[in-house]
Amino acid sequence: MATADRRGNGRQPNRLETGGLIDRSLTLHFTFDGKTYVGHPGDTLASALLANGVRLTGRSFKYHRPRGILSAGSEEPNALVELRAGARREPNTKATVAELFDGLAAASQNRWPSLAFDLMSVNSLLSPIFVAGFYYKTFMWPAALWEKLYEPLIRRAAGLGRASDDSDPDTYEKATAFADVLVIGAGPTGLAAAQAAARTSARVILVDENAALGGRAIDDVAEIGGNPSHEWVKIVEAELDRNPEVRVLRRTTAFGCYDGSTYGAVERVSDHLARPGPGVPRQRLWRLVAKQVVLATGATERPLVFGNNDRPGVMLAGAVRTYINRFGVVPGRRVVVFTNNDYGATTVTDLTNAGAEVVALVDSRPQPTAEVQRLADTTGVRLISGVVTGALGRQTVSGARIRAHGGDTVELTCDLIAVSGGWNPNIQLTTHLGGRPVWDDRLCAFLPGALPPRMSVAGAAAGDLILDKSLAGGIAAGSAAATESGHKAVAVPVPASTAESDAITPLWRVAEPDGKAFVDQQNDVTAKDIELAEREGFRAVEHLKRYTTLGMATDQGRTANVNALAIMAEITGRSIPETGCTVARPPYTPVALGALAGHHRAKSFKPTRLPPSYRWAKEQGAVFVETGLWLRPSYFPRPGERDWLETVSREVTTVRNAVGICDVSTLGKVDIQGPDAATFLDRIYMNGLKTLAVGKARYGGMLREDGILMDDGTVARFGESHYFITTTTANAVKVVQHMEYCAQWLWPELDVQIVSATEQWAQYAVAGPKSRALLQKVVDPTFDISDAGFPYLGIGEITVGGIKARLFRLSFSGERAYEIGVPARYGDALIRRLMEAGAEFGVCAYGTEALGVMRIEKGHISGPELNGTTTPRDVGLGGMVSTKKDFVGHVLGKRPGLVDPDRPALIGFRPVDRSARLRSGAHFIARNATPTAENDEGYMTSVAYSPSNGHWIGLGLLKRGPERIGEIVRAVDPVRGADTLVEVVSPVFVDPEGGRVRG
């Protein structure tokens, strides 16, 4: 914020006493490069700077030339500033669209040490090496210098602003809206279109990138319907605001046209404030879906290409009118107007009315039109038929050198040169889906070609530059769009408006300019660079663009591209259509990444899923690990334990000797019902399931159609037509999708229903020799869970304290074990009940680490083995695969490459030196072979320190592994520098007979 003692006296030398849409009753303070200035509500940073007489706003990208304000809109190539400070600092903000607020702080960019005295402007003297293609020519050799010397130098010398290093403190949101008619642009055309459409009671959305509606109806002085045009805007705006079917989105740029008549738009909700209000986003990203779209985006004025046409004080004629009429700022006192068209010439009137002296109207046409002659006669301005060959002045414009047709040269003192090279319709959104623009010789501009479905274009965007035609075109397009979207037409008369002329004779560049003649001011590309590109063979538009970088800056060459193309056409003697055109891709103007991300940041991007026992585990001081979105207990440290390994080993030992409890709710759970459920599952799983009896569970594996293992889990049969399966945690969603695919697309004749129940059930593994004793205390006594009544792989519906529950006798640990499931809302109560009941047996909770150790000790596969490259045979499950039935993956699983006996297959490993640590990811190399890719025989997939064995153990995929038990191979881990001798052993390290699971 500006402090009181630094506040200026409020004098704004270029502010008009009256006029404009600013509020002079309020004064706003702002700083530019540390100096305090004042402005008014309604100002942009650019208009306020001009009001204060600030003309130099930055240095150019390559040559560090002084630059000022060229335009009054989003096409601005020069006046880019760093806005705000701290975490909100944003680079490359166009001063011409940044709305002024009290306390705004802006800084110029790309200057060192100061804006007025920039040491880097020495680059201008070196300009022979900065010509087109200099990146490709200058820094070819030696390559090592590129990284160390050239690139850092260039980065310091050539650059734009600095982004903040802090994370963005503001929020962004996304919204979707639907419309019968979407009108893009709220100039005279768009307002007329929206009014006409709204009167049919169609649902209308009107968007405009500016804070104030009106476009050229507030930028120019004209009459519409008997009112001054800015009054007409207010009348229409009021009508639209009253209509509940109309949504007007101000400060909203429609930046992209997408399939399905969907448009992307960004609303700058709080950019005009020092900081967003509480709960209000900085920006809002809109997805606008419309039945019909009227594009009324207007046109962008072209600069003229002459010597030093980049000097601060050279300004687009339309921008000069905008600063006078919309902002009450006269950007110069002695002005030369330079134009090749009638519309540009009218600027003389606006300037004269604002009290500026127009020292000459320079019209490049050999024969000025009757319009221009009349203008000169009525205003008395000196009319010169000729061209400005160069702007004079070192830092800002101090004069113009003018060459009349016939050869006389004159130098006139001036502080502003208002230029108009004609108008480019803003047709970017018509090309986003591939439409090619069409050249129009009369207007000297590209007009929309084939349009996206359901879009029409009206007004200046369609080439109707004259107000009367714009209004008529807008009304026609708005009415047609409304009727197309199903509404009954309502006749809207076209209001009378000021007569205008759009006559133009092209002038693409001034011959023999005095000084560098810029085409693309933001990327510092001159007319000479285009000549050079042509000489070196880069004549195609796309080559020209990439060779010179023309049109590739943040403004995407909106004031440059057509001039460049026309100059190339002129040099090569081709027509403009023959030369080609560039088409635009979204976005129309830069969109902040924050807006595209919206709320999807941090935890809102990747939310945390909490298992049912989370709160209890947290109370126990568990250490958690993220597995996918789930936050699962990794282990439960106890006081006095030195490290995780000691804790995990204690948990494993407790399970193997007593009983432990683990939350396994994260496993995917799917409920499958229907008369054909058995047949269905038999085709999903590789192993036979038809023999699975009611009240029993079975381990199963499923394949992808190409024969690779997709997932594994258990299948439990609760009834003739009722199954309940589990999947791995990672594949819970994928398996349901796969099953839906099979049920709906492969075998739609099967009567089966599938529903995910992952989040509906809390499920705990109760594992260890004393697990049954523990459960006996928890499960309601009416249920027989003795070994006879509830044997290994038995399942059943039970109750716990009267609550519906399910019990499965399954084991992942290799011990006698059960899984007990209750509705998820009882999960917290159940873990507490189980732990309490287990106290007398020395129960402990165990996490994913101990779970992993125990499954490795048992040789069970998990994620590292189910890695998308393994077949059932690779992981020791070949015997399970049915040869009799059809199932997904059956046929392709028999491909020669997948049944090759040389494929790496699962086997166990232990270090020859029992104290050695194993690492997963290590590659197996025969003992006497060199560790090369050719000698690679597979890799270690999972390792653990086995407390049951007292040393590290591993599972891995080794070529012909099961045939090599007893052999010693090297486990080579070049990444971590390990080379360990390991012995090939059975993958089952604990209870190889498997007696313990049965009790």
Add this chain to the structure above:
Amino acid sequence: MRIACPHCGERSLDEFLYSGDATVRRPDFASPTAMDEFIAYTFERTNPAGPHRELWYHAAGCHAWLVVTRNVATHAISSVEPARDVALAGKPETKDGA
């Protein structure tokens, strides 16, 4: 892009998952040339520059698999049908292929 789900109405693209070619049908595993047929079914695809029939899954909606006829050159969608209906229409009434 927007897809008109037959169950849910027109919805945004990001509710759907694309899942490949709907013009290929799973062969009979018992056919004497099953291996060649499954290889063609799983891996061989044409790449038409025009209308194409594709499978889409309404993942963030009703979980229906859909057959979408889409011109891949223009993204114009000409029909959206439940995959189940399309599959049943092209299949004799059998309950157990095994």
